[in-house]
Amino acid sequence: MDKQKMSKFSIGNLFSRKKRGRTISFLMVIVAYVIMQTMMNTGSLSSLFSGLLVPLCCYIVAAIGLNLNVGVSGELNLGQAGFMSVGAFTAVSVSGYLAAGIPNPVIRLIISIIAGVIAAAVFGIIIGVPVLKLEGDYLAIVTLAFGQIIKSIVTNMYLGFDANGFQFSFVDNNTKLAPGGKMLLNGPMGATGTERISTFTMGAILIIISLFIVYNLMFSRSGRAIMAARDNRIAAESVGIGISKTKMLAFVISASLAGAAGALYGLNYSTLVPAKFDFNTSILILVYVVLGGLGNMTGTIIATVILVLLPELLRSMQDYRMLIYAVVLIVIMLLTNNEAVITRLKLLQKSFSKKTPGGAKNV
Amino acid sequence: MSDKRPVLDVRELGIDFGGLTAVNDFSMQVYDNEIVGLIGPNGAGKTTVFNMLTKVYQPTRGTILFDGEDTGKKSVVDMNKSGIARTFQNIRLFSQLSVLDNVKTGYHNRSAYSPLTAILRLPAYYAREREIDKNARELLKIFGLEEEAENLASNLPYGAQRRLEIARALATGPKLLLLDEPAAGMNPQETEELMDMIRLVREHFKIAILLIEHDMKLVMGICERITVLNYGMMLAEGSPEEIQANPAVIKAYLGE
Numbered sequence: 001m002d003k004q005k006m007s008k009f010s011i012g013n014l015f016s017r018k019k020r021g022r023t024i025s026f027l028m029v030i031v032a033y034v035i036m037q038t039m040m041n042t043g044s045l046s047s048l049f050s051g052l053l054v055p056l057c058c059y060i061v062a063a064i065g066l067n068l069n070v071g072v073s074g075e076l077n078l079g080q081a082g083f084m085s086v087g088a089f090t091a092v093s094v095s096g097y098l099a100a101g102i103p104n105p106v107i108r109l110i111i112s113i114i115a116g117v118i119a120a121a122v123f124g125i126i127i128g129v130p131v132l133k134l135e136g137d138y139l140a141i142v143t144l145a146f147g148q149i150i151k152s153i154v155t156n157m158y159l160g161f162d163a164n165g166f167q168f169s170f171v172d173n174n175t176k177l178a179p180g181g182k183m184l185l186n187g188p189m190g191a192t193g194t195e196r197i198s199t200f201t202m203g204a205i206l207i208i209i210s211l212f213i214v215y216n217l218m219f220s221r222s223g224r225a226i227m228a229a230r231d232n233r234i235a236a237e238s239v240g241i242g243i244s245k246t247k248m249l250a251f252v253i254s255a256s257l258a259g260a261a262g263a264l265y266g267l268n269y270s271t272l273v274p275a276k277f278d279f280n281t282s283i284l285i286l287v288y289v290v291l292g293g294l295g296n297m298t299g300t301i302i303a304t305v306i307l308v309l310l311p312e313l314l315r316s317m318q319d320y321r322m323l324i325y326a327v328v329l330i331v332i333m334l335l336t337n338n339e340a341v342i343t344r345l346k347l348l349q350k351s352f353s354k355k356t357p358g359g360a361k362n363v
Numbered sequence: 364m365s366d367k368r369p370v371l372d373v374r375e376l377g378i379d380f381g382g383l384t385a386v387n388d389f390s391m392q393v394y395d396n397e398i399v400g401l402i403g404p405n406g407a408g409k410t411t412v413f414n415m416l417t418k419v420y421q422p423t424r425g426t427i428l429f430d431g432e433d434t435g436k437k438s439v440v441d442m443n444k445s446g447i448a449r450t451f452q453n454i455r456l457f458s459q460l461s462v463l464d465n466v467k468t469g470y471h472n473r474s475a476y477s478p479l480t481a482i483l484r485l486p487a488y489y490a491r492e493r494e495i496d497k498n499a500r501e502l503l504k505i506f507g508l509e510e511e512a513e514n515l516a517s518n519l520p521y522g523a524q525r526r527l528e529i530a531r532a533l534a535t536g537p538k539l540l541l542l543d544e545p546a547a548g549m550n551p552q553e554t555e556e557l558m559d560m561i562r563l564v565r566e567h568f569k570i571a572i573l574l575i576e577h578d579m580k581l582v583m584g585i586c587e588r589i590t591v592l593n594y595g596m597m598l599a600e601g602s603p604e605e606i607q608a609n610p611a612v613i614k615a616y617l618g619e
Binding site: 212213216217220221222223224225227228230231232234235236237238239240241242249 | 417419438439440443444448449451455456457458459460464467468469470471472474475476478481482483484488491492495531532534535
């Protein structure tokens, strides 16, 4: 009897805990933003650290998107950096083209990000339509290839414009711009001379928007369908859920968020080389997702913050930096997958929920 | 019964896997509000018939008329939309979803709204979700699962998982429910309860039920008509009494 009562406590908590997770992540982002912004304004933040804030936001947005794809939809995606690349170079080009026409950096930033999102979404659809009709790990293979292909394409792409319009060439720079023209993409050198219009505020807004999208989707008809298709494909079809359509939704939203992240990232540096978005970056984002917990957005944000800041904080260790980084990765992995640790955490949670029976009645 | 149009009308259905003919020349009718049993020795092709009826396999030969319409090359999803729901021999629940969410997935096409509505939390989202929540909880109540609503489906005891699978199938609003060995792994007490529940489902939802089952007590107890399948061929068809007295059926089950 007693035992039954206890289990009911945890049952009642399951639902409310989900919603609590959502509230916590929103609060966490807002509080962190306010603290960072205040510290920046009072000048108590080192330039190294404040320079990390925008890229950190980018990685968080890309990781939240990837978690929707990998954690919620259960499809492995090894090309998130490829979508970031598409978003970044689209946004940089759009911003460069519009620089004269729209002097207001905020409006230009928003337009560029939207362009980056659309470009990444288009690539997501192109890849998703054929691949997500298949069952198995094909998405992982194709996205892996996509990341490599996008890198090669951008590395060999020259794009410029002058009064007569756009000029485009591939492999060799054959563009002959009239005086007053401007190169947007310079092959292996990438985008140079970009006006840095990304702001930490925009980064925080993007995180909030992506959390909003992902959570609202997860707790809806589409979210249930995405998770149902992940848990049991055959059963999902038997209740009338179209698998490829559902997986497509998660994949394209994931790609779009990566596009937004890339756009913000690209506009944060005056120079951006295509090699920045390589396979390692894709894996890095995947590591944030896996360590943060599949399907767990709050965890993803925390993991991203720790793993982006850690190498910088360890800079004083010089050669031992990556060694310690690797050890920390392994320790987190062991701790979060250790039965003993998990049981103890659960016990702790149980004793906590016993003390506050008010939360248990939540249905 | 014969003057009524059948819900399900299967004519000369057959399927080959490579050179192997798994089911051949299979015909049967299921009428409104009827409970029909499909029995046969192991490997007779019963589940294959179910998989053809739901289009998990596209039949090689024959036609399936559902509600008077030829189902042609319809997909699994379309078959569900047109009104066939099923359960599985080996339980297939969405293990990481709550019991309530498992049932809610059944309303995917009945209370539909777009992903954009969900993301923007438009009024339609709240209206549909309220409707889904209310209906899903009512279904759980019928199946005695309302206490478990927030529990993970994979944490349910075996019998409750079987009930949940039926509830989820019913949530899709079928005209015909296919039950694949609903009593498998149940003790006599649980089987007894299951029989009551199947009758109740028929009364409450006014649907036809076609079931595969090895438990003869259940089959003979609730089915109005029985079709016997052996080696992919129809062996006999009739009332429980006729089937029990049929020498060919006895031979198929017990040998000579």
